[in-house]
Amino acid sequence: MKLIFEKSVPGRHCSLLPKCDVPDAALPEALVRQTAPALPELSEVDLSRHYTELNQRVHGVNCGFYPLGSCTMKYNPRVDEDMAALPGFAGVHPLAPKDAVQGCLSVLDTAKTYLCEITGMDGMTFQPAAGAHGEFTGVLLIKQYHRKRGDFKRTKIIVPDSAHGTNPATAAMCGFEVVNIPSAPDGCVDLEALKAVLGDDTAGLMLTNPNTVGIFDENILEITRLVHEAGGLCYYDGANLNAVMGVVRPGDMGFDCIHMNLHKTFATPHGGGGPGACAVGCKAFLEEFLPASALMQGEGRLQVRSFMGNFLVVVRALTYLLTLGRDGIPEAAQNAVLNANYLMRRIQGTFEPAFDRVCMHEFVLDLSEYKKETGVSALDVAKALIDYGMHPPTMYFPMIVHEALMLEPTETESKETLDWAADVFREVYARGKTDPDYLHGAPHHAQIGRPDEVRASRNPVVRWTKP
Amino acid sequence: MSYVPSTPEQRRAMLDAVGAETYADLYRDVPKEMLLDRQLDLPEGMSELEAVRTMTALAEKNKVFQTVLRGAGSYDHFIPAIVKSVPAKEEFLTAYTPYQAEMSQGVLQSIFEYQTMICELTGMDVSNASVYDGATAAAEAAAMCRDRKRRVTLISAAAHPDTINTVRTYCFGTGDELKIVPAKDGKTDLDALKEMLDGTVASFYVQQPNFYGQFEDADLLGELVHAAGAMYVMGCNPISLGLVKTPRECGADIAVGEGQPLGLPMGFGGPYLGFMATTAKHMRKLPGRIVGETVDSKGKRAYVLSLQAREQHIRREKASSNICSNEALCALTAAVYLAAMGPNGLREVARQSMAKAHYLAEALTAIDGIELVYPGPFFHEFVTTLPKAQEVLAALEENGILGGLPIAEGVLWCATEKADKASLDRTAAIVKEVLAK
Numbered sequence: 001m002k003l004i005f006e007k008s009v010p011g012r013h014c015s016l017l018p019k020c021d022v023p024d025a026a027l028p029e030a031l032v033r034q035t036a037p038a039l040p041e042l043s044e045v046d047l048s049r050h051y052t053e054l055n056q057r058v059h060g061v062n063c064g065f066y067p068l069g070s071c072t073m074k075y076n077p078r079v080d081e082d083m084a085a086l087p088g089f090a091g092v093h094p095l096a097p098k099d100a101v102q103g104c105l106s107v108l109d110t111a112k113t114y115l116c117e118i119t120g121m122d123g124m125t126f127q128p129a130a131g132a133h134g135e136f137t138g139v140l141l142i143k144q145y146h147r148k149r150g151d152f153k154r155t156k157i158i159v160p161d162s163a164h165g166t167n168p169a170t171a172a173m174c175g176f177e178v179v180n181i182p183s184a185p186d187g188c189v190d191l192e193a194l195k196a197v198l199g200d201d202t203a204g205l206m207l208t209n210p211n212t213v214g215i216f217d218e219n220i221l222e223i224t225r226l227v228h229e230a231g232g233l234c235y236y237d238g239a240n241l242n243a244v245m246g247v248v249r250p251g252d253m254g255f256d257c258i259h260m261n262l263h264k265t266f267a268t269p270h271g272g273g274g275p276g277a278c279a280v281g282c283k284a285f286l287e288e289f290l291p292a293s294a295l296m297q298g299e300g301r302l303q304v305r306s307f308m309g310n311f312l313v314v315v316r317a318l319t320y321l322l323t324l325g326r327d328g329i330p331e332a333a334q335n336a337v338l339n340a341n342y343l344m345r346r347i348q349g350t351f352e353p354a355f356d357r358v359c360m361h362e363f364v365l366d367l368s369e370y371k372k373e374t375g376v377s378a379l380d381v382a383k384a385l386i387d388y389g390m391h392p393p394t395m396y397f398p399m400i401v402h403e404a405l406m407l408e409p410t411e412t413e414s415k416e417t418l419d420w421a422a423d424v425f426r427e428v429y430a431r432g433k434t435d436p437d438y439l440h441g442a443p444h445h446a447q448i449g450r451p452d453e454v455r456a457s458r459n460p461v462v463r464w465t466k467p
Numbered sequence: 468m469s470y471v472p473s474t475p476e477q478r479r480a481m482l483d484a485v486g487a488e489t490y491a492d493l494y495r496d497v498p499k500e501m502l503l504d505r506q507l508d509l510p511e512g513m514s515e516l517e518a519v520r521t522m523t524a525l526a527e528k529n530k531v532f533q534t535v536l537r538g539a540g541s542y543d544h545f546i547p548a549i550v551k552s553v554p555a556k557e558e559f560l561t562a563y564t565p566y567q568a569e570m571s572q573g574v575l576q577s578i579f580e581y582q583t584m585i586c587e588l589t590g591m592d593v594s595n596a597s598v599y600d601g602a603t604a605a606a607e608a609a610a611m612c613r614d615r616k617r618r619v620t621l622i623s624a625a626a627h628p629d630t631i632n633t634v635r636t637y638c639f640g641t642g643d644e645l646k647i648v649p650a651k652d653g654k655t656d657l658d659a660l661k662e663m664l665d666g667t668v669a670s671f672y673v674q675q676p677n678f679y680g681q682f683e684d685a686d687l688l689g690e691l692v693h694a695a696g697a698m699y700v701m702g703c704n705p706i707s708l709g710l711v712k713t714p715r716e717c718g719a720d721i722a723v724g725e726g727q728p729l730g731l732p733m734g735f736g737g738p739y740l741g742f743m744a745t746t747a748k749h750m751r752k753l754p755g756r757i758v759g760e761t762v763d764s765k766g767k768r769a770y771v772l773s774l775q776a777r778e779q780h781i782r783r784e785k786a787s788s789n790i791c792s793n794e795a796l797c798a799l800t801a802a803v804y805l806a807a808m809g810p811n812g813l814r815e816v817a818r819q820s821m822a823k824a825h826y827l828a829e830a831l832t833a834i835d836g837i838e839l840v841y842p843g844p845f846f847h848e849f850v851t852t853l854p855k856a857q858e859v860l861a862a863l864e865e866n867g868i869l870g871g872l873p874i875a876e877g878v879l880w881c882a883t884e885k886a887d888k889a890s891l892d893r894t895a896a897i898v899k900e901v902l903a904k
Binding site for chain 1: 468469470471472473477478480481482484485487490492493494495496497498501502503506507508509510511512513514515517518519521522523525526527528529530531532535537539540541543545547549551552553554555556557558559560561562563564565566567568569570571572573574576577578579580582583584586587588592593594596597599600601602603627628629630631632633635636637639640641642682686708709710711712713716725732733734735736737738739750756757758759760761762763764765767769770771773774775776778779780781782783784785786788789790791792793794795796797799802803805806807808809810811812813814815816818819821822823824825826844860864869872884887888891
């Protein structure tokens with residue numbers, strides 16, 4: 001389809017503003033821009049149709065199954081959107097006086113009460129805008145803690161090799177040396193490998209539990225004990241909190257600080273890549289290091305962005321938390337786990353799970369044998385799913401499983417959807433055995449065929465240019 | 468309520484199918500002593516209607532002002548209806564990062580169009596798909612500029628305090644030094660900057676217009692910075708760019724800014740939008756997602772996430788940034804806003820905001836005891852002295868007007884196209900009345 005710029009007609013416009021009712025103010029000549037920006041010139045109907053056409057080329061959670069592992073693509077309740085759009089929230093200036101923003105402060109306070117209870121933490125900030133940003137915030141708590149105690153020799157953060165890429169990238173942004181430790185074959189922490197690297201230079205450990213292959217690490221108490229014994233702190237990456245909320249708490253596993261992705265676990269929409277919002281919780285002894293806005297809350301603390309965070313996303317998450325309540329929260333987790341186990345077992349017998357045991361909210365299929373046999377890769381299978389209107393699972397992650405497809409169905413999928421999805425996987429499996437070329441060429445009925453990514457990278461065209 | 472669609476009978480059937488008696492069997496890997504042996508200490512779940520009542524009651528505890536004459540990083544511009552309706556479309560809303568290009572062309576093309584618009588606004592060659600907000604954009608830009616030899620970051624004292632503190636925090640992270648270039652008469656002190664520039668300086672950041680609303684001597688600053696071999700980063704108000712010289716025209720290497728004025732509600736501070744653009748030369752240092760054009764297997768034009776070799780999921784601890792999720796829906800909002808406004812509409816928003824601010828400044832400074840604190844030309848914000856400031860602001864608030872922001876140097880006012888002449892006149896009249904008491 002055409003780009004919006006290719007639909008532009010000089011002189012066309014939307015009628016949006018009244019005539020100016022005060023005299024013009026002159027901008028000094030030296031400050032005037034030389035050429036106008038080549039923004040599109042369109043009427044409102046052009047705009048409406050352009051974006052409707054684009055929107056029809058997007059697969060959202062509302063369109064169908066979206067088992068993108070590690071991303072918790074659960075249904076985003078519409079009421080949450082309505083609440084975030086209330087003028088009493090959307091129209092509030094962040095620097096309005098305290099007495100004019102009591103409702104906003106209550107939202108943050110109530111959300112904090114819920115999330116501290118769910119995680120077993122004491123203090124919390126909503127300033128970070130996304131999960132990786134929350135990791136940055138959390139690891140800075142660890143850094144400040146050691147420095148305050150005059151302990152400058154703790155320069156290393158331990159990260160298992162099954163971790164999300166954001167973990168090591170975050171530790172590096174916080175000035176730490178990253179110590180990658182190999183995982184045990186089941187993706188859990190290898191206790192011997194951990195012991196071997198712990199020492200008085202250990203600042204902390206970053207861990208996801210359930211881990212990135214969807215298994216709950218049964219040694220978790222031993223792991224956090226060992227890290228603490230060495231003088232380090234334990235950071236919980238909340239990417240997989242959906243499996244355990246209301247069932248077991250990171251605070252009770254021995255973690256000192258944690259981030260939660262409100263856009264995963266607490267059902268706020270992913271928006272095509274954002275905005276997310278992140279809550280970082282910590283035990284009481286770290287509260288003094290939580291960030292604050294210099295302008296809103298005064299100088300003296302670190303801060304990771306302007307103002308107090310993605311507030312309107314917190315409004316959505318709180319609405320969700322209120323509707324779930326004390327029973328709905330564990331109910332969601334339990335059914336996320338049930339759905340994952342059910343789907344895994346329904347697919348088993350064709351594509352095999354990397355670990356044949358009970359999983360948490362997600363599981364990994366290992367296609368390496370299948371590839372050896374048929375030549376069909378995890379990528380081919382993923383692309384074939386698109387033809388069925390299913391968003392593919394996460395591919396090639398975690399790196400400790402070769403030819404990995406990681407599926408996270410979430411609790412908001414019905415048994416019918418899971419049965420259908422399992423049948424699709426089985427059908428694709430069979431097709432690959434008899435007609436591998438068909439899968440090499442998939443998708444066949446999508447918006448586009450497979451794109452040439454090498455060309456995009458070698459000869460980057462990253463903007464439209466006026467012909 | 469938990470939005471779980473499966474019925475109790477279906478759940479039972481599924482438990483049976485996986486060989487579990489109860490849900491507890493699914494958590495068999497969790498050590499028993501760790502399991503929560505009680506209910507969460509939280510209220511019962513609510514129906515949708517009850518949740519609406521509760522949240523609406525909280526919203527009503529806030530005061531919404533009819534006239535907002537406060538900016539300082541969050542601006543009350545008019546948001547056209549179409550700018551609200553497009554990002555509310557459920558597919559745009561509920562999709563995630565377009566990892567699978569074959570079913571995400573709509574998201575990818577919208578980002579490609581956004582990137583183009585940011586390039587057009589700033590005069591730059593390449594834009595990323597967004598970062599969290601203007602402050603983190605400034606911090607990420609500073610990180611782009613550091614190399615082995617040049618580690619020091621300079622930032623103008625006339626930048627937004629939250630931006631300064633955020634850049635400071637990112638520098639604290641990597642253990643790099645941040646130095647603040649003092650301001651003089653509400654602008655960056657050129658002589659001070661000259662003295663601070665040396666072979667260790669990686670970059671200098673200036674905000675245009677700055678925190679006080681003043682226009683900086685952006686060209687001159689750029690010349691000084693480049694003469695010292697450092698990179699020049701400008702943080703721009705995107706609305707002003709409808710009218711004001713682009714960062715490229717001022718010699719900037721990287722242009723960043725807070726995109727909130729482009730159709731996003733003030734929303735008590737977020738979600739907002741950090742935009743980042745640079746010259747072709749620095750393209751591969753830019754953090755975050757970048758969408759590129761290519762062709763598909765049939766030779767048709769297609770869009771993909773491109774240049775991913777820079778990113779954390781590939782590079783891990785060697786990545787240029789840890790950013791993963793960004794502010795895509797806010798970027799979409801900004802793109803719809805810019806398309807709705809067009810070049811002429813955007814210039815008009817800039818022109819009217821500036822005109823209203825100058826009208827308000829004249830009306831206020833006509834009152835005895837109120838003067839402009841800084842002498843230079845300004846865009847849509849300005850600082851005045853204000854006797855009895857608390858009393859004046861309280862009187863305005865009672866009348867549905869959010870007045871300027873009290874800061875150390877005085878009161879920082881702002882006006883946008885949304886304020887009509889009548890409300891500005893009324894503001895001046897109330898101020899005058901309080902001061903006359």
